[in-house]
Amino acid sequence: MPGSDETPPTPIRWPGGASCAVALAFDLDGPTGNALIDGSIWRNPSFFTLGGYDVWRALPRLLDLLSDQGLPATFFVPGWVVETWPAQCRAIVERGHEVAYHGYEHEAFWQLTDDEQRRVMARSLQIFRDHLGVVPTGFRTPSGDWAPRTAELLAEAGVLYSSSMRGDDRPYLIEIAGRDRPLVEIPGRWELDDYASLAYQRNPNFPAGLDRIAGYETTFDNWRREFDGTRRDGLCLTTLFHPKVSGKPGRLLLLERLFQHMRDAGDVWFARCQEVAEWWLAEAYP
Ligand SMILES: [Zn+2]
Secondary structure, three states: OOOOOOOOOOOOOOHHHOOEEEEOEEEOOOOOOHHHHOOHHHHOHHHHHHHHHHHHHHHHHHHHHHHHHOOOOEEEEOHHHHHHOHHHHHHHHHOOOEEEEOOOOOOOHHHOOHHHHHHHHHHHHHHHHHHHOOOOOEEOOOOOOOOOOHHHHHHHOOOOEEOOOOOOOOOEEEOOOOOOOOEEEOOOOHHHEOHHHHOOEOOOOEOOOOOOOOOHHHHHHHHHHHHHHHHHHOOEEEOEEOHHHHOOHHHHHHHHHHHHHHHHOOOEEEOOHHHHHHHHHHHHOO
């Protein structure tokens, strides 16, 4: 349990005596990222459409699937996506899901100064408030890493939890100097990142040197086994899925099967990340 002296209860107690926690989470990046930040995306229309597909086409389909299965989820959304497609993002909230911080243009937080990180958080908050009427409590770093003082700056910005690190397969607490309340970390894993098996694009080439995607049966089997292990050991699973990657027609069938497999277990606590964070804090500070 890195960053904290607290020890988690053993076995972990989940609400209602559930076997494990599943916090489905999606990063709705749209066309944000390096190409948007440096402006090169405007010379690469096809790459822009790949990002636009995320919000226009994949998101509504994914929201329908979640509604059909009665599952809650958390969407980490860059501020730029919210202000560019407010109606589509409002649908996330209207369907009962959580929206949370993911940078403004998907900046690499580890490359930003303290003040630059503060500005990204403040601008994002304003956008979430103005367009969605929401004050987010969660954050996922857009770049897979953060700067030395990021955790402190998140706490300063009123953030309750992060889902950015990799240090456990349960939530854990990150103590913040000078603050009573620690930051809850709900760690994800690359095995449950759909980019690792299903992303493929040209110009820019990704993944470099690996000109194929994984078989869908193999991908489903990997994800299913990660869930089965999580359930057997009573842990917490979150996903790093992206609508533009796994919200395509064939991949959506994988998600449908995966969600059904999880629901068939009959004893899983499906929750938004914020609920997991609140539960974890309450358990750590009874
Ligand atoms: Zn992202």
